[in-house]
Amino acid sequence: MKKVLNRYSYSENDELGRGAFGRVYKGVDSKTNKPIAIKFISLDGLFDQQLIENFKQEMSIMKEFNHPNIVKLLDYKMDPQQNIVVIDYCEGGDLSKYLDKNGSMLDEYTATQILIQVVNGFREVIAKGYIHRDVKPANILIQNGLFKLADFGFATKVATNEVLDQQVGTPLYMAPQLLENTAYSSKCDIWSLGIIAYEMIYGRQPWSCRDMKSYLKNIKCYPLRFPIDKAVSDQYKNFVRQCLKVDENQRIGWKDLFDHPLLDTRQIAQKTFKIIEMDDETKQILRNIQYIAQARQLKIQEQFSKYDLDKEGNLDFNEFLQFIQKIDPSLTSNETSKLFNFLDQQRKQKINLNEFQVLFSGNDFSDLKNFAQRIISDLKEIIANNKLNVDQIFHFYDEDKEGDLKLDEFSNLIRRIAPALKPKEILIVFTEFDKNNDDSISLDEFKKIICPQGQNYEKLKLQKLQQQLVAEIKRRKLTNENIFKTFNVSKTNKMNYEEFTTLCRDLVKVITDDEIQQVFKTADKNQDQCIRYEEFMNFFK
Known part of the structure; x- marks a missing residue:
């Protein structure tokens, strides 16, 4: 045991912490037998008048306080080699x-x-x-x-x-x-x-x-x-x-x-609590809109007002559809309808600007427990705010120049942002990018996560429309063959546009003519203005 100021004993084995200029040890006050903390601030012969004055000021300030919620200064000593400070021992850490x-x-x-x-x-x-x-x-x-x-x-x-x-x-x-x-x-x-x-x-x-x-x-x-x-x-x-x-x-x-x-x-x-009940799909829609609006620096009030034709501060469904799809063109009308119904709590068939702003601007729709999402969000922020080139970043960390990021290469990138992440945590973030599970991240996968506002919205929207139709067929426990036979009223083994429209409107609650036309053109591979049985089966598989 060592002793300082003729009163306080400590052992170098009882170190509590260290910093750039010193160390802190747990000690004992020999007069009261109470535990204390002793801080040694090494000066190494460095004579800096400003440092000396700062230390004097800190000690002078701390001496004035005697409050249960302020750490108490018990003693101190100034020395050319080191300053010594004795304070309350706080066993609970910080x-x-x-x-x-x-x-x-x-x-x-x-x-x-x-x-x-x-x-x-x-x-x-x-x-x-x-x-x-x-x-x-x-x-x-x-x-x-x-x-x-x-x-x-x-x-x-x-x-x-x-x-x-x-x-x-x-x-x-x-x-x-x-x-x-x-x-x-x-x-x-x-x-x-x-x-x-x-x-x-x-x-x-x-x-x-x-x-x-x-x-x-x-x-x-x-x-x-x-x-x-x-x-x-x-x-x-x-x-x-x-x-x-x-x-x-x-x-x-x-x-x-x-x-x-x-x-x-x-x-x-x-205390009063206001809990917003929201399903995951609605939350995801609002999260994406929030991110795109932020990335494109859109002012929601300005965008809202453009579609508020009567200037009464409200949007009906058709106006709201144009407003939302202007921000995120990948949204389907069915998704927009779901969002509209969620926001229209009073069932007035219109959305009020002030209510929308309070919800949209005052809430964060990201998953609170999904730390991978937070890391990705931070990476997006750094790239956007510093106007960095996504392709250049990707190729810089693609050390073997094989056109993808392996786990070790991706780890080097992520550790620049979050150096404290553990390997298993980095693997979780890696999995968020590696959508096809091939143990590597392609440039396309990287860009889809980092800059979704740069995606092909039309292609993304088509994928979602296709997924909605397939999901509803599965939900009803129907087969593609039965669906085709049911709606192919002409029994010609090929479905015309009118029949396909009836099918889409039966499967999806809200779908526009433009969306039906988009799906029809995609399913009609040979562009003969009808969807043959083989084309139908391929599209809905």
């Missing part, structure tokens, strides 16, 4: 590790209880006239079930309305003003709290972030969205929304934050 242990996502009650404690710590910080400027899960420690603010290395004194311009903090949790290196106020910590509140519930950041350029663009261009897969109260969502206003002037202030209903333990039982 919030980041806590989230990992609990599957990355917490239930709302637990997340709210943590928020209440962290905000209670901030009541003390703000009351003393300080801001933290590096609020993140790793700087929230846990001692005996209490969550405590820690690491005040970037903290500074600030007046109520004072504006600062020094860029400090951790990018993922930094307010956009800090990311842009523009003036900011004490509300920067409120933004960080909002990010943490979102992350605790959904297990991910509200905006995709694999590089700073795309992250800042996403924050500024795309609305805050909440995954629909998890029921979260209106109060919790409101708290996050108020914290994550991009414009500081619109962001909630500290007084209002401290009084927010979410943090009032008396109102926990009064």
Whole structure:
């Protein structure tokens, strides 16, 4: 055992962590016999007046705090070779590790209880006239079930309305003003709290972030969205929304934050939940529309208004069909009808712009538990925001130049985006691309996933129409032979257009004349204006 400051003992075997400038050990206070944490900050003879002043300021700030939700400074020493800091020992680790242990996502009650404690710590910080400027899960420690603010290395004194311009903090949790290196106020910590509140519930950041350029663009261009897969109260969502206003002037202030209903333990039982029940097909349709609109930078309100001919803020089915298929031309009328009926909750046979915007812009339709989808989404964001050439990326990682990506080549690509992924996790992402299961990813497979907006929509739509017809035949437990005989009224062993139209309208609830014509032309291989029995069997096999 070693001893420092004539009071604290520790063993080098009890290391708690290490960083670029030092190590932290678990120790014991010989006077109280209580466990403590000892941090050694190595200076290696480096004399930097700014570092010395920063350390003095941090110690001075921490000495002012005596609050159950702030890590307590017990002792410290400054030395030319190393600085020594003695603080509370927090046996529970930090919030980041806590989230990992609990599957990355917490239930709302637990997340709210943590928020209440962290905000209670901030009541003390703000009351003393300080801001933290590096609020993140790793700087929230846990001692005996209490969550405590820690690491005040970037903290500074600030007046109520004072504006600062020094860029400090951790990018993922930094307010956009800090990311842009523009003036900011004490509300920067409120933004960080909002990010943490979102992350605790959904297990991910509200905006995709694999590089700073795309992250800042996403924050500024795309609305805050909440995954629909998890029921979260209106109060919790409101708290996050108020914290994550991009414009500081619109962001909630500290007084209002401290009084927010979410943090009032008396109102926990009064929370209201609005659950959106949606089947997987509808969710997939909205997910694709959302992605295409984002990739093409379409403004939904503008697009909606183009088809709102009477300018009353509503679209009937035919107008809605044109509106939706303008965004995603691969959608069939049957899919659009299903979406229309889902959105038309009041059965008025029209869709209201405001209601559509609330649903479309305020919700995230991606699968919350599908991490492969998140990795793919991040890859799309990086390519789109940095205007990268998809073909060049593919060929760069195609190291053997055989025109495809093997698992090892694909792993090199994915690890540039998510270096912490395990081999079995990379294999799951790989499988999402490898649609024909040949253990390699072709350029076509790669592009279909990465840039679906560049696909042949007509071909994709035809495939879906064909799948819908085949699926309905199977659902009815019919054979292709019986279907042909039933609808080939002329009994000529070849089906004319009128007969085929009757067949399509019987099998599919909503299908347009154009779609029937498209399917007919494709099935009619020899283009003789009728579908022979052999052609029919080949098309519907």
